[in-house]
Amino acid sequence: MLHRLSSRPLSLARAYRALESESAGAIVVFVGRVRPDATGHGKVVALDYEADRNPALGSFREIDRAAFRRYPGVRMLLWHRTGRVPVGQIAVIVGAAASHRSAAFGAARFAIERLKVQSPIWKSDRVRSARPPRPRRSRPAAPGGG
Template identity: 40%
Template sequence: MEPIIQLTHAPLERDALVAAVSHPSVGGIVVFEGVVRDHARGKQVRHLEYEAYEEMARQRIQEIIAEAEQRWGVERVAVAHRFGRLEIGEASVIIVVASPHRAEAFDACRYIIDTLKASVPIWKKEVATTGEEWVEG
């Protein structure tokens, strides 16, 4: 299955991503959903704003998925990331990995989100009650 990569300003749809990677050969589906929380580093967060270099982000996400497929043998992956203004409680990123066995799905999912946060050109601005700040990962 070709990996699914969604880079969008629209709300993310977890159920649609899970359905897209589901298959009779799958024994485990792992979902990571990153949501906007109301605090960070001792500050009260009002909302977040995400920006990206979309073409490069898509390419790097494809590379990360290919690395995960090679390391853990997973073949059914979906990655969705949202941009623009996100309110408290909204999903900013969803990673879905489906595989015959749960261990590989967990390991691949963790690798994808950790590597995405560290190496994909996506930037996050926290808008807090005390001001605005661009933050890493």
């Protein structure tokens, strides 16, 4: 499947296999991962992604068609995660298979830039608070202790 929204982890190996074909002399795969950015509220530990499913998949088809018009013969893959994606996991995979590298690089770059502005997908940060832990209270002495 070349257009996909999934709440399950995305596999780079599967994406590559989906793009492989005898005529694909060049395959470019872009992977977007969640970064542990620092925010004013703390450090990002995950991103929550939500998508308006049907319009999002429709936008993937539109991007695919637009890439094909610019780079005839290119075969595109657009996969995006939904739900909570922890730091280090893959949030998005965009791939392009073509006869030659210039079309594959161009189409992959074109598609990820389009996806970011054209696909109804939203992310929100999940952060771990930067506040230092509160000092522990000293325990009262056990009765009869000592």
